[in-house]
Amino acid sequence: MSAPLFTVINTFTLKNPAEAESFERQFLDHVQWMRRQPGFQAHQAVRSTERPEVYLNFGWWTSPDHFKQVLxxxxxQAHAKEFHQLxxxxxxxxxxxxxxxxxxxxxQPVVVVERYQVKxxxxxxxxxxxxxxxxxxxxRLDGFGHSDFAKALTRSGGYTAAASWRDEASARAARELPxxxxxxxxxxAQTVSAAPVAGNRGEFAKVPEGV
Structure with missing residues (x-):
């Protein structure tokens, strides 16, 4: 990376768990539009396995200004209004x-999301x-896919990490490292195991350094 990417991390919690299909459909339509916007790099949306009413989306942008323009x-704004109903x-x-x-x-990939608060x-x-x-x-472990680690801009001492693994056993082996x-x-640390819903983070991994 030539410069730190602006990372938008959103947590979506369904007001009614029965509306999961409607939300995912709206979200996928929204993402297709987002991918065409200047400065958009990639995203990864996941759904918590323990709390299926909770989704997380990581969006990577070239700069905060690009995202602000889209925002x-x-x-x-129309998409956001629809989301807030669900x-x-x-x-x-x-x-x-x-x-x-x-x-x-x-x-069957597992995405482990960890929210850290430095002591x-x-x-x-x-x-x-x-x-x-x-x-x-x-x-270096077997089963590793990719990982991202970001520093929060509004939470002092806050960080978030997301790592993709082949399965839960591979992810667990990483957490056993010294x-x-x-x-x-x-x-x-707060750890959330999740299943991928949509995203092009894997494609993003193919982008050469410095692009």
Whole structure:
């Protein structure tokens, strides 16, 4: 990457779990439009396996300005109005810290989303270093797909990571690494296992560095 990508992380919680199909249909239509907008790089939408009423979407943009332009458009506002009839939305704007591209996950991919809160505001640099060591070690494991790690812009000491794995066993093996224990020594973590719903993050992994 030539510059940190602006990462839009949205959590969608269905107001009525029975409306999942309607929401997914609206969301996929919205994504098709988003992919045509200047500055859009990629996205990955997932659905929590433990709380199926919860979806998360990661969107990667060239810059905050590109996203702001889209956000102000009439089309986006119309889509947002439709979404808010079906879901509650929590936004977590962030900047990419680390991105690691692997091969196709295969199998029935599992996406592990982790929200971190650094225990000490002075420890952010150490935490980022520890997470980088963990992510690089995890990427060498069998079953690794790709991972992204971003720093929250509105949550002091907040970070979010998302990693794609071939299956739950592969993801669990990563969490047993000693480097992961070093990460947890510096930050509290909330972990969500999820299933992919839609996205072109795999295509994004093929983009050469510097593009």
């Amino acid at each position: 102000a458009s009439e089309t986006f 879901v509650d939305v929590e936004a977590d704007p962030s900047l990419t810290v680390l991105r690691i591209d692997g091969g196709p996950a295969g199998g 000490s505001t002075e420890g952010a640099e150490a935490f980022e270093g520890a997470y980088r060591e963990y992510a690089q070690a995890a990427a 480097q992961y224990a070093a990460v947890l020594a510096l930050a509290e």
